[in-house]
Amino acid sequence: MSISWAESYVGQLRAIAGNRTLMFVGARAVVRDNVGRILLIQRSDNGQWAMPAGAMELGESIADCAVREVREETGLRALRVSAFALYTGPDRTHTNMYGHTYQIFTTAFRIEEWDGELARVTDETLDAGFFDRTRLPGPLSASVPETLADLDVFEQTNRLILK
Template sequence: MKSYLTELRGLIGNRLLLLPSVAAVIHDHAGNLLLQEKASGEGWSLPAGAIEPGETPAEAVIREVMEETGLAVTPAVILGVFGGREFRYTYPNGDQVEYVVTLFGCRVVEDGGAWTDDETRSLRYFARDQMPPLALPYPASVLFSYTKSR
């Protein structure tokens, strides 16, 4: 079955697409932030993804985190909603998106083991002063405002 996004891309090609999405802020016991290294070579990001039709943002963040990290989470708080020109991104294949991201502070309820998708190369927790650049400009003050994730 084709995904909703794949079907849309078939209709509009690489043109700019406004995309409702979610991202997860997850911290370890020391307050370090979990980041995902993309297998595509795009660098580091928060566990994140698009909201599918019929899915709530909370359901989407639970699904995306499980797929990309193997962690079962509970979304505990909305840390913000981000979008606009700063959240435009062009993928290596030329697909253009402008994300409208609901950013959730999440609490880990179970470590389910390995991730199940092919988007993740590795996972690592980073201290605020050691974070690599992210593809989208989330404010560090927001990323480290919620540390009750575990």
């Protein structure tokens, strides 16, 4: 069950803080099918193709956030997850299309096991699908190529990526 943005922790905090820059803690998920294609969603807010992702809510862990976001945005159930990258620096400060500025702290997760049927359209998505890495759809979120490159490094070195 998803909640509205206004009911979310970030939405409630934004209502109190006004235009101040806020810290945004969230998770991003790399989901692959059995032939290595990448799951991307087309976001309903900006039309970009991205990985399932979103903000952590009070009372949940960052891993639980990744699992919830995958479920809300794709209908799939993430059964095993592992973190491979942290994106935390001041260079991660971003102003969104609503004029809200956040310094984003994102944990990227590899979804190691999942089940269920892909829901191509949800409250948060216009479309979803698995794509070959050499033929990703556009417009593509800038986070996708960076995250995939970092996953490659992680899988070669088994060292957490810190940015």
